[in-house]
Amino acid sequence: MENITLRVKIKLSAKVASTSEGISGYVMVNDDIIDKYVFTQSGDWEKEFDYDFKDGSYVIGFTVQGKSDRDTVVDNNNNIVDDTLVTFEHLEIDEIEITELFEREALFYDLQGNPVADVMKNIGFNGSYTFKFNIPFYEWLLSKV
Numbered sequence: 653m654e655n656i657t658l659r660v661k662i663k664l665s666a667k668v669a670s671t672s673e674g675i676s677g678y679v680m681v682n683d684d685i686i687d688k689y690v691f692t693q694s695g696d697w698e699k700e701f702d703y704d705f706k707d708g709s710y711v712i713g714f715t716v717q718g719k720s721d722r723d724t725v726v727d728n729n730n731n732i733v734d735d736t737l738v739t740f741e742h743l744e745i746d747e748i749e750i751t752e753l754f755e756r757e758a759l760f761y762d763l764q765g766n767p768v769a770d771v772m773k774n775i776g777f778n779g780s781y782t783f784k785f786n787i788p789f790y791e792w793l794l795s796k797v
Contacts, residue, residue, distance in 0.1 A: 655706045658787065663744040664714065665698040669737045675723065680713040691738070705787040714740075715780040717763060724776075738775040746789055753796055758783040 664679065674692045678685050681703050691697070716738055725734035743754040760769045762779045775781055786792035 657704050657706050659702050659704050660746045660787075660789065661700065661702050661744075662712065663698070663700045663742065664712075664740075665696065665742040666714075667739045667741055668694055668697050669735065669739070670694045670723075675716055675718045675736055677715045677717050680711075680715070682711055691736075697738070705789075707787050709784060709786050711782050711784050712743075713780045713782045714738075714775075715763075716775045717778050719776075719778050735776055740775075740781070743783070745785065748789075748793065750793070753793075754783050757796075 662681075668691045670691050670693055674690045676688070676690045678688045679699055679701075680686060684703075686701050686703070687699055689697070689699075719736055723736040724732055727733050740751075740754070740758075742749070742751050744750065759767060759782050760775070760779055761782065762768050762777075768777075768779060
């Protein structure tokens, strides 16, 4: 059977709360960097792109880097009063909204590749938020229902 290439649209969105002069990062599909970014202020972030997939396993990765201790403001009792965070709001693959599945199955790794958390919606430190899925997407999605 022929391995057909499918062009699939991916949409990601997040809210950024930034106390930083700019944390940076990138969006990847497997080892392909799709977009690089720098967050310099709070607000909404959205990325939409088309990607050519063949049958197989894929990982969408969203990496945050460059955050330092100065990006987290604490009071005299060491309670966090302000922080630089990226909060995921939405993931859509091939015009199907799968945010709930994304939140349930995404994994977070530090920049050295060590697992940090298996359920996370806010990224408050340097690392990669990853989500694995398969193509054909609809067959994979049905297996998750």
